[in-house]
Amino acid sequence: MLNIPEAPAIAGATHLHSGKVRDLYEITDGPHTGELLMVASDRISAFDHVLESTIPDKGEILTRMSLWWFEQLEPLVANHVISTDVPAEVAGRALIVQKLQMFPVECVARGYLTGSGLIDYDQTGEVCGVPLPHGLVDGSRLPKPIFTPATKAELGDHDENVSYEAVAKQIGPDDASMLRELTLDVYARADEIARGVGLILADTKFEFGVRHDDLGTRTIVLADEVLTPDSSRYWSLDEWVPGGTQPSYDKQIVRNWLLSPESGWDKGSDAPPPALPSEIIERTRARYVEAYERLTGTTF
Structure with a gap:
């Protein structure tokens, strides 16, 4: 069951939709009126649940990585990014994008x-x-x-x-x-x-x-x-060794912990997953940061 927190109000924008990670707004004031504001939160989901725990800086890492990839891929395909000049409360983790x-x-x-x-x-x-x-x-x-x-x-x-x-x-x-x-x-x-x-x-x-x-x-x-x-x-x-699950640069650390006896959570129950231990949060953040830094060659 998804339990997505209410999206924060942003001046000059109307909230349209919230997904597991992103909140989408329509801009109602300024030069980009009518376009969209796409905000990446620090939320993390697993097994069709949005967890109560968040991963610090995850939204900014995802936004920076998307921007970097859009730039690498420009010779192949157009993208929807208009500007990174976004409201202060979502600076670093939001993009102004075209409505498509x-x-x-x-x-x-x-x-x-x-x-x-x-x-x-x-x-x-x-x-x-x-x-x-x-x-x-x-x-x-x-x-x-x-x-x-x-x-x-x-x-x-x-x-x-x-x-x-x-x-x-x-x-x-x-x-x-x-x-x-x-x-x-x-x-x-x-x-x-x-x-x-x-x-x-x-x-x-x-x-x-x-x-x-x-x-x-x-x-x-x-x-x-x-x-x-x-x-x-x-x-x-x-x-990489074919024949089993490969270590991946994503939220696999979270999934593994939730499925472990240590979490005490039954995936088949209706109960929401428990809060993540600080060690799991820190390791997951580090994995996202490592992926960003290895790909882009820049320090987060």
């Missing part, structure tokens, strides 16, 4: 087999209708990256893996083809950059929208967050 017509599809690229893709593969030998070779295990590198889209679920529900054909039927074959091409191109470039600093980008998800300019030109734009530990699975190249 969003595609109702999570665009997932996988270069390795794990997570929900592994579950699909073990049951069918395929992932989202894409046949894969026999004998793959958790953490196997795929012969080539694949596009494995998912439908966007209601808040609190799981996204559902779907076939490419289902996406083409929903949004049209031309847009589906473009989203698949963009997703795989962006993944390939991001994986190349990550490998340059000793990281594997196992899989990631993107969101795209459509922008219309004053001349009527239609452009597909990369939106939301991009290539952060909340939307991507990073592994250390030196530690």
Whole structure:
């Protein structure tokens, strides 16, 4: 069960929506009136719960990392960022972004087999209708990256893996083809950059929208967050050993603790997860910081 705290009021902006991590506002005053203010909180979620504990600086780390990636990817795809000149109360963890017509599809690229893709593969030998070779295990590198889209679920529900054909039927074959091409191109470039600093980008998800300019030109734009530990699975190249769960640069530390006897929490119960110990909070923050610093080469 999600228990998202009420989003704070921000002068000159109207709150529209809150997700597990981000709060979205429409700007109602100033030069960017009508555009959106996207705020990354320090909230963390696990097993479809938003925890009462927060991870200090997480929102700022995610925002900085998204900005850095948007800059790296500009030669490949336009993005929705307008400005980082945001209200003081959300400085460092918010962006002013364009209002787009969003595609109702999570665009997932996988270069390795794990997570929900592994579950699909073990049951069918395929992932989202894409046949894969026999004998793959958790953490196997795929012969080539694949596009494995998912439908966007209601808040609190799981996204559902779907076939490419289902996406083409929903949004049209031309847009589906473009989203698949963009997703795989962006993944390939991001994986190349990550490998340059000793990281594997196992899989990631993107969101795209459509922008219309004053001349009527239609452009597909990369939106939301991009290539952060909340939307991507990073592994250390030196530690990668197929055949089991790989240590990842995300909230795996939190998940592992919640599932341990030490937490005292029953994942199958209706009870919310307990507060995180300070050590787990500190280790999780350090993992996010390490991912940011390794990728960008800058100190947080």
